[in-house]
Amino acid sequence: MAEVSGDLHEPVLGWYDEHARDLPWRRPEASPWSVMVSEFMLQQTPVARVLPVHAQWLDRWPTPADLAAEPSGAAVRAWGRLGYPRRALRLHAAATAIVERHGGEVPSSYDELLALPGVGDYTAAAIASFAYGRRHVVLDTNVRRVLARAVQGVELPAPSVNRAEREVAAGLLPDDPATAATWAVAVMELGALVCTAANPRCGSCPVRDRCAWRAAGSPAYDGPPRKVQTWAGTDRQCRGRLLGLLRDADGPVHRSALEAAWADEVQRTRCLASLVADGLVVPAGPETYALP
Numbered sequence: 001m002a003e004v005s006g007d008l009h010e011p012v013l014g015w016y017d018e019h020a021r022d023l024p025w026r027r028p029e030a031s032p033w034s035v036m037v038s039e040f041m042l043q044q045t046p047v048a049r050v051l052p053v054h055a056q057w058l059d060r061w062p063t064p065a066d067l068a069a070e071p072s073g074a075a076v077r078a079w080g081r082l083g084y085p086r087r088a089l090r091l092h093a094a095a096t097a098i099v100e101r102h103g104g105e106v107p108s109s110y111d112e113l114l115a116l117p118g119v120g121d122y123t124a125a126a127i128a129s130f131a132y133g134r135r136h137v138v139l140d141t142n143v144r145r146v147l148a149r150a151v152q153g154v155e156l157p158a159p160s161v162n163r164a165e166r167e168v169a170a171g172l173l174p175d176d177p178a179t180a181a182t183w184a185v186a187v188m189e190l191g192a193l194v195c196t197a198a199n200p201r202c203g204s205c206p207v208r209d210r211c212a213w214r215a216a217g218s219p220a221y222d223g224p225p226r227k228v229q230t231w232a233g234t235d236r237q238c239r240g241r242l243l244g245l246l247r248d249a250d251g252p253v254h255r256s257a258l259e260a261a262w263a264d265e266v267q268r269t270r271c272l273a274s275l276v277a278d279g280l281v282v283p284a285g286p287e288t289y290a291l292p
Contacts (some may be wrong), residue, residue, distance in 0.1 A: 008150065009174060011206035015185030017245055019193065021090025023047065024054065025130070032106035032131035033191035034058055037122050039130075040091045045082050047192075067103040073291030077247050080186060085186050089279055108132040115127065129184050130180070135177040137169045138184040142191025147172070149195060153212035155198070155221040202210055238271040243280060246291055252284035 006024050024030060025038035037057055041050040057078060061067040067075065072092045079088035094116040098106060106127065107113055113124035125136035139161055154256040158165065174180045194201045202208050202218075213219070245261050246253050262268040272289070275281040284290040 004272070007210050008172065008207055009179075011210075012186050012190060013179075015206035016189055020189055021047070021193075024051070024058075030126065030131075031062075032108070033062070033064055033077050034264055035131040036094070036106050037091065040087050040094075040118070041082060042083060042188050043087060047291075049082060053078075053082055054252065056171075057097075063096075063104060064098040064106065067092060067095040069098045069291060072279070074174075076291050077277065080247075081240075081244070083240070085247060085280055087118070094115035094119060107136065108129065109230065110134070110136060119239075123127070126184075129181045133178050135179045135180040136174065138171060138188070138225055139166070139169055142188045143169070143184070144191075145197060146187050146195045147180060147190045148209045149200075149213035150159075150207055151214045153281060154223075155213060159224055179245075191268050235267065235271050235274070236265070239275055242268070242272055246281060246289060249290075252288035252290040255287045255289070 020026070023038075025034045034054075036048065041054055041057075041194060061070075071194055072089055075088040075092040077083050088218065091154065097116050101107075102112070107116075108128060108131070110124050111127045113119050113127050114121065115125075119127075121126055122138065122140055123137045126140070128134040128269055129136045129138050144157040144161070144165065146156050147165070147168055151172070152165075172183075174183050188203070194205050201234060202211070202214060205211065208214060241261050245257060258268065259265075262271075272281070276283065276289075281289050282292045
Protein backbone atom coordinates (compact mmCIF):
# COMPACT_ATOMS: atom_id res chain seq x y z
CA MET A 1 0.00 0.00 0.00
CA ALA A 2 2.88 2.37 0.73
CA GLU A 3 4.07 1.97 -2.87
CA VAL A 4 0.58 2.69 -4.17
CA SER A 5 0.23 5.77 -1.99
CA GLY A 6 3.53 7.10 -3.25
CA ASP A 7 2.29 6.63 -6.81
CA LEU A 8 -0.92 8.54 -6.11
CA HIS A 9 0.17 11.34 -3.79
CA GLU A 10 2.28 13.43 -6.13
CA PRO A 11 -0.10 13.52 -9.12
CA VAL A 12 -3.23 14.09 -7.02
CA LEU A 13 -1.67 16.81 -4.86
CA GLY A 14 -0.18 18.46 -7.94
CA TRP A 15 -3.53 18.36 -9.72
CA TYR A 16 -5.28 19.90 -6.70
CA ASP A 17 -2.71 22.68 -6.45
CA GLU A 18 -3.60 23.67 -10.01
CA HIS A 19 -7.33 22.95 -10.21
CA ALA A 20 -8.82 23.48 -6.72
CA ARG A 21 -11.91 25.64 -6.66
CA ASP A 22 -11.73 28.88 -4.68
CA LEU A 23 -14.33 28.18 -2.00
CA PRO A 24 -14.77 30.48 1.03
CA TRP A 25 -14.43 27.69 3.59
CA ARG A 26 -11.09 26.64 2.07
CA ARG A 27 -9.44 30.04 2.19
CA PRO A 28 -6.64 30.64 4.73
CA GLU A 29 -8.75 33.20 6.58
CA ALA A 30 -11.74 30.85 6.96
CA SER A 31 -12.70 30.21 10.57
CA PRO A 32 -13.30 26.70 11.93
CA TRP A 33 -16.95 27.74 12.28
CA SER A 34 -17.08 28.53 8.55
CA VAL A 35 -15.69 25.07 7.82
CA MET A 36 -18.22 23.48 10.16
CA VAL A 37 -21.17 25.32 8.63
CA SER A 38 -20.02 24.30 5.15
CA GLU A 39 -19.77 20.64 6.14
CA PHE A 40 -23.33 20.60 7.46
CA MET A 41 -24.66 22.40 4.38
CA LEU A 42 -22.75 20.31 1.83
CA GLN A 43 -24.30 17.03 2.99
CA GLN A 44 -26.33 15.89 -0.04
CA THR A 45 -26.35 19.45 -1.45
CA PRO A 46 -24.31 20.80 -4.40
CA VAL A 47 -21.69 23.49 -3.82
CA ALA A 48 -23.48 25.98 -6.10
CA ARG A 49 -26.58 25.92 -3.89
CA VAL A 50 -24.57 26.12 -0.68
CA LEU A 51 -22.41 29.13 -1.57
CA PRO A 52 -25.02 31.93 -1.19
CA VAL A 53 -26.62 30.41 1.92
CA HIS A 54 -23.22 29.85 3.55
CA ALA A 55 -22.32 33.52 2.93
CA GLN A 56 -25.63 34.74 4.37
CA TRP A 57 -25.29 32.43 7.37
CA LEU A 58 -21.75 33.59 8.23
CA ASP A 59 -22.75 37.21 7.77
CA ARG A 60 -25.62 36.80 10.23
CA TRP A 61 -23.97 34.35 12.61
CA PRO A 62 -20.16 34.70 12.36
CA THR A 63 -19.63 32.60 15.50
CA PRO A 64 -21.39 29.64 17.16
CA ALA A 65 -22.45 31.93 20.00
CA ASP A 66 -24.28 34.22 17.58
CA LEU A 67 -26.36 31.31 16.31
CA ALA A 68 -26.92 29.77 19.73
CA ALA A 69 -28.34 33.08 20.99
CA GLU A 70 -31.30 32.80 18.59
CA PRO A 71 -34.18 30.29 18.59
CA SER A 72 -33.77 27.18 16.48
CA GLY A 73 -36.59 28.36 14.22
CA ALA A 74 -34.33 31.17 12.99
CA ALA A 75 -31.86 28.56 11.78
CA VAL A 76 -34.60 26.64 9.98
CA ARG A 77 -35.81 29.84 8.31
CA ALA A 78 -32.30 30.86 7.23
CA TRP A 79 -31.65 27.36 5.89
CA GLY A 80 -33.97 28.31 3.06
CA ARG A 81 -34.41 25.64 0.40
CA LEU A 82 -31.18 23.72 0.88
CA GLY A 83 -33.21 20.62 1.75
CA TYR A 84 -32.96 18.18 4.65
CA PRO A 85 -33.78 21.00 7.12
CA ARG A 86 -33.07 18.83 10.17
CA ARG A 87 -29.47 19.75 9.45
CA ALA A 88 -30.33 23.31 10.51
CA LEU A 89 -31.66 22.09 13.85
CA ARG A 90 -28.57 19.92 14.36
CA LEU A 91 -26.24 22.78 13.53
CA HIS A 92 -28.09 25.02 16.00
CA ALA A 93 -27.83 22.30 18.66
CA ALA A 94 -24.12 21.88 17.90
CA ALA A 95 -23.57 25.63 18.22
CA THR A 96 -25.33 25.60 21.58
CA ALA A 97 -23.16 22.71 22.77
CA ILE A 98 -20.01 24.50 21.58
CA VAL A 99 -20.95 27.53 23.68
CA GLU A 100 -21.77 25.39 26.73
CA ARG A 101 -18.82 22.97 26.55
CA HIS A 102 -16.07 24.76 24.64
CA GLY A 103 -16.37 28.44 25.41
CA GLY A 104 -17.80 29.19 22.00
CA GLU A 105 -14.81 27.81 20.06
CA VAL A 106 -15.22 24.92 17.62
CA PRO A 107 -13.14 22.10 19.16
CA SER A 108 -10.18 20.76 17.23
CA SER A 109 -10.12 17.14 18.38
CA TYR A 110 -12.02 14.40 16.57
CA ASP A 111 -13.47 12.99 19.81
CA GLU A 112 -14.80 16.35 21.01
CA LEU A 113 -16.27 17.08 17.60
CA LEU A 114 -17.88 13.65 17.43
CA ALA A 115 -19.58 14.32 20.77
CA LEU A 116 -21.43 17.35 19.36
CA PRO A 117 -25.07 16.96 18.28
CA GLY A 118 -25.46 16.09 14.62
CA VAL A 119 -21.75 15.35 14.07
CA GLY A 120 -20.84 11.89 12.79
CA ASP A 121 -17.56 10.27 11.85
CA TYR A 122 -17.17 11.97 8.49
CA THR A 123 -18.07 15.46 9.73
CA ALA A 124 -15.80 15.21 12.79
CA ALA A 125 -12.87 14.04 10.67
CA ALA A 126 -13.53 16.70 8.02
CA ILE A 127 -13.66 19.59 10.48
CA ALA A 128 -10.56 18.42 12.35
CA SER A 129 -8.73 17.98 9.05
CA PHE A 130 -9.87 21.00 7.06
CA ALA A 131 -10.13 23.53 9.89
CA TYR A 132 -7.17 22.44 12.00
CA GLY A 133 -4.89 20.47 9.67
CA ARG A 134 -5.21 17.25 11.66
CA ARG A 135 -4.45 13.81 10.21
CA HIS A 136 -7.67 11.83 9.77
CA VAL A 137 -9.29 9.48 7.30
CA VAL A 138 -12.00 11.58 5.62
CA LEU A 139 -14.45 9.44 3.69
CA ASP A 140 -17.19 11.25 1.84
CA THR A 141 -18.96 9.99 -1.29
CA ASN A 142 -16.42 11.54 -3.64
CA VAL A 143 -13.37 10.21 -1.77
CA ARG A 144 -14.88 6.74 -1.56
CA ARG A 145 -15.54 6.68 -5.30
CA VAL A 146 -11.99 7.78 -6.21
CA LEU A 147 -10.42 5.17 -3.95
CA ALA A 148 -12.81 2.46 -5.14
CA ARG A 149 -11.75 3.06 -8.73
CA ALA A 150 -8.08 3.98 -8.40
CA VAL A 151 -7.12 1.39 -5.78
CA GLN A 152 -9.80 -1.31 -5.59
CA GLY A 153 -10.63 -1.45 -9.30
CA VAL A 154 -14.42 -1.16 -8.99
CA GLU A 155 -16.69 1.50 -10.45
CA LEU A 156 -18.50 2.43 -7.23
CA PRO A 157 -17.93 1.77 -3.52
CA ALA A 158 -20.19 -0.35 -1.35
CA PRO A 159 -23.44 1.28 -0.13
CA SER A 160 -21.84 1.93 3.27
CA VAL A 161 -18.27 2.23 4.52
CA ASN A 162 -16.72 -1.12 5.42
CA ARG A 163 -13.55 -2.11 7.23
CA ALA A 164 -11.58 -2.94 4.08
CA GLU A 165 -12.40 0.45 2.59
CA ARG A 166 -11.32 2.27 5.74
CA GLU A 167 -8.05 0.31 5.79
CA VAL A 168 -7.35 1.32 2.19
CA ALA A 169 -7.96 4.97 3.02
CA ALA A 170 -5.80 4.79 6.15
CA GLY A 171 -2.97 3.19 4.19
CA LEU A 172 -3.05 6.03 1.68
CA LEU A 173 -2.98 8.80 4.30
CA PRO A 174 0.31 10.75 4.25
CA ASP A 175 2.25 10.75 7.53
CA ASP A 176 2.59 14.53 7.77
CA PRO A 177 -0.64 15.99 9.23
CA ALA A 178 -0.72 19.07 6.99
CA THR A 179 -0.10 16.97 3.88
CA ALA A 180 -2.72 14.47 5.03
CA ALA A 181 -5.28 17.27 5.37
CA THR A 182 -4.48 18.53 1.87
CA TRP A 183 -4.62 14.99 0.52
CA ALA A 184 -8.10 14.52 1.97
CA VAL A 185 -9.52 17.60 0.29
CA ALA A 186 -7.58 16.93 -2.92
CA VAL A 187 -9.08 13.46 -3.36
CA MET A 188 -12.51 14.90 -2.55
CA GLU A 189 -12.08 17.57 -5.21
CA LEU A 190 -10.90 15.02 -7.76
CA GLY A 191 -14.08 13.02 -7.17
CA ALA A 192 -16.27 16.12 -7.43
CA LEU A 193 -14.75 17.49 -10.64
CA VAL A 194 -13.20 14.58 -12.58
CA CYS A 195 -13.91 11.13 -11.13
CA THR A 196 -17.65 11.75 -11.08
CA ALA A 197 -20.30 9.08 -10.53
CA ALA A 198 -21.64 9.38 -14.06
CA ASN A 199 -19.49 10.14 -17.10
CA PRO A 200 -16.11 10.43 -15.36
CA ARG A 201 -13.58 12.54 -17.25
CA CYS A 202 -10.85 9.92 -17.21
CA GLY A 203 -8.84 11.75 -19.87
CA SER A 204 -8.35 14.64 -17.43
CA CYS A 205 -7.51 12.47 -14.42
CA PRO A 206 -3.98 12.82 -13.01
CA VAL A 207 -3.89 9.12 -12.03
CA ARG A 208 -5.49 7.63 -15.14
CA ASP A 209 -2.34 5.60 -15.87
CA ARG A 210 -2.34 4.23 -12.30
CA CYS A 211 -6.10 3.57 -11.98
CA ALA A 212 -6.95 -0.05 -11.19
CA TRP A 213 -10.48 0.36 -12.58
CA ARG A 214 -9.25 1.58 -15.98
CA ALA A 215 -6.58 -1.13 -16.02
CA ALA A 216 -9.35 -3.69 -15.53
CA GLY A 217 -11.30 -2.32 -18.51
CA SER A 218 -13.65 -0.06 -16.49
CA PRO A 219 -16.06 -2.86 -15.48
CA ALA A 220 -19.61 -1.80 -14.61
CA TYR A 221 -20.77 -1.79 -11.00
CA ASP A 222 -22.16 -5.20 -10.00
CA GLY A 223 -22.78 -4.73 -6.29
CA PRO A 224 -26.06 -4.38 -4.36
CA PRO A 225 -28.71 -2.16 -6.01
CA ARG A 226 -28.16 1.50 -5.19
CA LYS A 227 -30.96 3.69 -3.93
CA VAL A 228 -32.42 6.15 -6.41
CA GLN A 229 -33.96 9.17 -4.71
CA THR A 230 -37.32 10.36 -5.98
CA TRP A 231 -39.11 13.60 -5.19
CA ALA A 232 -42.48 14.17 -6.84
CA GLY A 233 -45.36 13.04 -4.65
CA THR A 234 -43.12 11.77 -1.85
CA ASP A 235 -43.30 12.61 1.84
CA ARG A 236 -40.09 14.59 1.32
CA GLN A 237 -41.86 16.84 -1.17
CA CYS A 238 -44.90 17.18 1.09
CA ARG A 239 -42.75 18.05 4.11
CA GLY A 240 -40.83 20.55 2.02
CA ARG A 241 -44.00 22.20 0.79
CA LEU A 242 -45.45 22.53 4.32
CA LEU A 243 -42.18 23.74 5.81
CA GLY A 244 -41.70 26.25 3.00
CA LEU A 245 -45.12 27.75 3.73
CA LEU A 246 -44.24 28.15 7.40
CA ARG A 247 -40.77 29.48 6.60
CA ASP A 248 -42.15 32.19 4.31
CA ALA A 249 -44.84 33.29 6.77
CA ASP A 250 -44.39 36.21 9.17
CA GLY A 251 -46.12 34.33 11.98
CA PRO A 252 -48.21 31.24 12.77
CA VAL A 253 -49.98 29.58 9.85
CA HIS A 254 -53.55 28.30 10.10
CA ARG A 255 -54.23 24.65 9.31
CA SER A 256 -56.42 25.70 6.37
CA ALA A 257 -53.38 27.20 4.60
CA LEU A 258 -51.52 23.92 5.04
CA GLU A 259 -54.50 22.03 3.66
CA ALA A 260 -54.43 24.26 0.57
CA ALA A 261 -50.72 23.59 0.12
CA TRP A 262 -51.10 19.79 -0.10
CA ALA A 263 -54.34 18.08 -1.11
CA ASP A 264 -53.75 14.52 0.14
CA GLU A 265 -55.13 14.65 3.69
CA VAL A 266 -53.61 11.39 4.91
CA GLN A 267 -50.14 12.22 3.60
CA ARG A 268 -50.36 15.85 4.77
CA THR A 269 -51.37 14.82 8.28
CA ARG A 270 -48.58 12.26 8.44
CA CYS A 271 -45.96 14.70 7.21
CA LEU A 272 -47.10 17.51 9.50
CA ALA A 273 -46.90 15.13 12.46
CA SER A 274 -43.39 14.09 11.43
CA LEU A 275 -42.29 17.74 11.17
CA VAL A 276 -43.58 18.32 14.70
CA ALA A 277 -41.87 15.15 15.94
CA ASP A 278 -38.58 16.28 14.36
CA GLY A 279 -38.78 19.64 16.12
CA LEU A 280 -38.97 21.56 12.85
CA VAL A 281 -42.54 22.77 13.50
CA VAL A 282 -44.42 23.54 16.71
CA PRO A 283 -48.15 23.95 17.36
CA ALA A 284 -48.80 27.63 18.00
CA GLY A 285 -52.48 27.23 18.87
CA PRO A 286 -55.39 24.82 18.41
CA GLU A 287 -55.36 25.25 14.63
CA THR A 288 -52.06 27.04 13.91
CA TYR A 289 -48.42 26.04 13.44
CA ALA A 290 -45.09 27.88 13.36
CA LEU A 291 -41.35 27.38 13.27
CA PRO A 292 -39.78 26.72 16.70
